[in-house]
Amino acid sequence: MRRARVVVLDEALRDLLARWLLTTLVVVVAAAAGASTVLLVASDVDRVREVWDAQVAEGRFVHEVTGAQGAGVDAASCAAVGAWQGVRAAGGRTATTPVRLVTAPASRYDVAAVTPGYVAVVWPGTAAPLAGEVLVGPHAAGSTGLRPGDVAVWAETSGVAGSARVAVVPADGTPRDPTADRQLLTVVPATGTVDRCLVDVDPDHAAAVLPALSSWFDGVAGSPRPVVDLTRAVDPQSALAARASGPWWALAAGLAVATAAACWSARRADLALLRLLGADSGVLTLRLAAESVVLVLGPALAGVAAGVVVAAPALGHAVVRDLVLLDVTRLLAVLAVLPLLGLALVGRGSVFRVLKES
Amino acid sequence: MSGGLELRGVHVTLGGRHVLDGVDLDLAPVGSVAVVGPSGSGKTTLLAVVAGLLAPDAGTVLRGGRPVDARDVAWVMQTTPLLGARSAVDNVALGALARGCTRAAADAVARDALDGLGLGDRAGTRVRRLSGGERQRVAVARALVQEAPVVVADEPTASLDAHARDRVVQALLAVASAGRLVLVATHDRVVADGCDRVVDLVAGRPA
Numbered sequence A: 001m002r003r004a005r006v007v008v009l010d011e012a013l014r015d016l017l018a019r020w021l022l023t024t025l026v027v028v029v030a031a032a033a034g035a036s037t038v039l040l041v042a043s044d045v046d047r048v049r050e051v052w053d054a055q056v057a058e059g060r061f062v063h064e065v066t067g068a069q070g071a072g073v074d075a076a077s078c079a080a081v082g083a084w085q086g087v088r089a090a091g092g093r094t095a096t097t098p099v100r101l102v103t104a105p106a107s108r109y110d111v112a113a114v115t116p117g118y119v120a121v122v123w124p125g126t127a128a129p130l131a132g133e134v135l136v137g138p139h140a141a142g143s144t145g146l147r148p149g150d151v152a153v154w155a156e157t158s159g160v161a162g163s164a165r166v167a168v169v170p171a172d173g174t175p176r177d178p179t180a181d182r183q184l185l186t187v188v189p190a191t192g193t194v195d196r197c198l199v200d201v202d203p204d205h206a207a208a209v210l211p212a213l214s215s216w217f218d219g220v221a222g223s224p225r226p227v228v229d230l231t232r233a234v235d236p237q238s239a240l241a242a243r244a245s246g247p248w249w250a251l252a253a254g255l256a257v258a259t260a261a262a263c264w265s266a267r268r269a270d271l272a273l274l275r276l277l278g279a280d281s282g283v284l285t286l287r288l289a290a291e292s293v294v295l296v297l298g299p300a301l302a303g304v305a306a307g308v309v310v311a312a313p314a315l316g317h318a319v320v321r322d323l324v325l326l327d328v329t330r331l332l333a334v335l336a337v338l339p340l341l342g343l344a345l346v347g348r349g350s351v352f353r354v355l356k357e358s
Numbered sequence B: 001m002s003g004g005l006e007l008r009g010v011h012v013t014l015g016g017r018h019v020l021d022g023v024d025l026d027l028a029p030v031g032s033v034a035v036v037g038p039s040g041s042g043k044t045t046l047l048a049v050v051a052g053l054l055a056p057d058a059g060t061v062l063r064g065g066r067p068v069d070a071r072d073v074a075w076v077m078q079t080t081p082l083l084g085a086r087s088a089v090d091n092v093a094l095g096a097l098a099r100g101c102t103r104a105a106a107d108a109v110a111r112d113a114l115d116g117l118g119l120g121d122r123a124g125t126r127v128r129r130l131s132g133g134e135r136q137r138v139a140v141a142r143a144l145v146q147e148a149p150v151v152v153a154d155e156p157t158a159s160l161d162a163h164a165r166d167r168v169v170q171a172l173l174a175v176a177s178a179g180r181l182v183l184v185a186t187h188d189r190v191v192a193d194g195c196d197r198v199v200d201l202v203a204g205r206p207a
């Protein structure tokens, strides 16, 4: 019984090798189907993901809460929001003082006192300056020549002097609150009021956080609104739904199935001959399954593997990985039923007729 | 008669035409039988029915009192189905593999069979490259190595010269004398004369 199976597999391989041109054609199409599904879906989804990440970085999920008639918002309430689940950071300015730097007396700058969460909202990942330290916005640093480690010395218009060590200069300006680019920020405790409360919401929790934010500030402040212009924003959900690579897996599967079917049709008489020699449907199914693996499933998997290697950087992102996995699974699921299609193509009908008419 | 073939009232209609019209026929389990008759008289159809490849519209075909098992019949067709891309020896070996031989044993009997039919030197050639007569002999060789109790051959000598024809006839008759039933449809008087019995088919019935 086992030997009979080995003979069937051996014969399948010999037949495929003997008709190597046809075999190669089917193998190449199947491998291309696998590789192209991974590559197209990965690059397509990754493009949407890139736009999305850029939007998030720009502040698509940063919301501002302003007090009624410019009255400001309670600083402690604002800071409390920063501790919520689904909120990355929250904070604002408690005071802004115009100053002249002794190294650059010609221009006017602002020293802004901000609550501890503010720096994390405006420059995510940047450590907030400690007491006696100052963060210098990149534009201010550029025009004054201040660098980390320098000591900034200034005089208020009232004549009061101040100084602080420059702890950090962010590399790039922030689209989340461009005013900060020209300011020197010192961190103060969250007491009193802030001019407006900036809240960086985790995109995955936005649906829950935004309503909570509205009710939290209900009555004392205007409703939260995004700091970036949402009319320019791309909706990733609809962009993904409308992606050009969406139906590709079906097309690729169709191509691979069609070439395999063409290959079997071309060998219809050969396979009928096996039935003439006593191959029953079990033997025929084993044979077609083996041929499916060699002709289509194996090459498709190899194509997928090659695609995964090439698209590895994009596949590092969960959304890309998930959609590629979904489409590859669909592709392979269709290809897995090939033996049944083969059986329908070459396993039925009168052997006598097939052989007589071939 | 155990193992013999018994056809009773076999009717086959193809495309609205009564190709076999009530055939009654008893064939001994051993021996050679030639089926002759004009073209279109139903010889191929009769052989297909005997081989269990075509179910009659009416009537019965029994072998040793049971329906014919297609695996008990080796079959050489008028237009011979062969794996064109494979070598002659591979094609013949299929017959031996089908009855459970190992690859090595199948290759050995295949080479012997090809030798016996004068094709020893063509064993490794792809069937696609063989002449019509050589292919026909490959098909005969394959039927022989199947070692089925019944061998059915539809005009196995149609495209052969006298010399090759004699080899094929000899091989088939050797099978018959080895204790099996050989059924040959033929237009060739020489082939028919070599057989133990001749069934003359006229208008879908034995005359």
Ligand SMILES: Nc1ncnc2c1ncn2[C@@H]1O[C@H](COP(=O)(O)OP(=O)(O)OP(=O)(O)O)[C@@H](O)[C@H]1O
Binding pocket: B014, B015, B016, B017, B019, B037, B038, B039, B040, B041, B042, B043, B044, B045, B046, B078
């Ligand atoms: N599938 C079919 N549909 C319609 N008619 C058919 C079919 N197969 C065979 N026939 C007809 O049945 C008749 C008998 O065919 P068959 O092949 O048995 O004849 P034959 O005796 O073998 O002829 P030949 O000596 O030419 O091989 C022919 O007239 C043929 O046209």
Ligand SMILES: [Mg+2]
Binding pocket: B043, B044, B045, B078, B154
């Ligand atoms: Mg005929």
